[in-house]
Amino acid sequence: MPEIWVFLIAILAAFILYKVLKTAKKIIINIVVGFVILIAGNIGFGLGIDYTNWIVILTCALSGAFGAILIILLKFLNIAF
DSSP states (O other): OHHHHHHHHHHHHHHHHHHHHHHHHHHHHHHHHHHHHHHHHHHHHTOOOOTTOHHHHHHHHHHTHHHHHHHHHHHHTTSOO
16 A cells, blocks of 8 residues: 555656746746847847846846847837846
């Protein structure tokens, strides 16, 4: 009987680990795409966005592509950054 419980717990742990890693993969891809958009927009429009600014890094890391587009738009309109 204890073997069945260990087997069920192992299946549950594998399922949870799969879901967590799948979600982490999507988050990492979104962050990388955000930074690529930010760099491409900065080079393409010549905006001069400072990559060492912690607000730029956090916005792009937490929001991904949407944050990068927002930073580019704010810089293009001379509102921030």
